[in-house]
Amino acid sequence: MRYSKFIGRSLREVPKEAEALSHRLLLKAGYIDPLMAGVYTFLPLGWRVMRKIEEVIREEMEGIGGQEILMPTLQKKEQWLESGRWDGPGEIDPPLFKFKDRRDRELALGPTHEEIVTDLARRFISSYKDLPLAVFQIQNKFRNEMRPTGGVLRTREFLMKDLYSFHANEEDIDRYYREVIKAYERIFSRCGLKVLVVSAHSGTIGGSESHEFMLPATAGEDRAVYCEHCDFASNLQKSGELKNCPNCGQTIFTTAAIEMAHIFKLGTTYSEKMQAYFVGPDGSRHPLVMGCYGIGLARIMAAAIESKAGHDERGIIWPKELTPFDVHLVSLAGGEDVAETLYGAMEKSGLETLYDDRDEPAGVKLTDADLIGIPVRVLVSKKSLEAGGVEVSSRS
């Protein structure tokens, strides 16, 4: 794509509201644009990164047998009354965005899909022979947060991958839960993120056991404790302050962290409330054993930048899997014609190319290239041509 035609080119000055590093860089480089508190447009660069993240997640979810579906954003009150999360003591937190349609019927925007998916399950799953079953979607969620923070780190509308699994018994969900953890570890490692898997509270989602995937980062709102000698790690909220590892007695470390993902063993909480049963080999009815597993896509985008390898003083440095384009082609004075030809050839060969064809001084184009953070740069100029060709360099 030609940078001269982009909607959302880089900014000389960053809006002062941005404090978090990833927020500043995403705004300055033209990846996102704010609409209101906690609501953003993803501009071409930002959306391409989101699609890359989506692809990594999709591959890994399909790799563990997840079937992709798309459930509605508009949800009806009745199902939320069934689960007890519409209002009252069991009300979901943050609360639902609720409103009425033209017939005065109460609706909500979905913040998560346990109700919808459990309803699907009770109608489509009837026998133990149908189990296990896992479905996932990548869909916009709406949460009426008290306070959105850190740009795209915590928003009121956000793209989330949510996976739901259904099992005949505890042993089977234990097995699948471990598979999901491995798939998540692959997702984060492919996105260049070194995360801690910590045990956590399950909040208003409910269930018996839950884990969070935390990225140590100063912008994080959470705190995690972990042991460097064994695999003990926990959300500080759950473990409380610790000096020594409860497993091996070694010193415990504490770090600020971004919650990247959260997974839950829901057990039969929802299936019992919503009467989602299956018939076992013995011919009697049992409630489905459920798990749910969520990842915030924009958080991965922001976290990749917040991580140590994701930026330097000049701008963003994308990992290969997330970069919005494979190559950043930059023409400088005297290199325009060759750059045009090269651009055509690169596009034709299937290389995703961002072509900075603007008539701008070298300083502007090079500074923007550093800011945008595409890992490979190809420079064509009079100087490079005199030296026999083009310059290829790596952002890191």
Place this chain on the structure above:
RNA sequence: CGGGGAUUAGCGCAGUGGUAGCGCGCUCGCUUUGGGAGCGAGAGGUCGGCAGUUCGACUCUGCCAUCCCCGACCA
């Protein structure tokens, strides 16, 4: 929801009780071109909203809205 800060051109900011300016960006022309270029000429504003005080309000007062930061919650 509690506390703090803010709202003037696309972005960053000045400013005064007498009807608004700077830098960047944008448009046109010329010059320039290896690290955010130069000169010249332009376009762009109901000064967040509603009341009030006043001969006169962007400026003073009140209410409201919106945004940011800190706290409790989340992917």
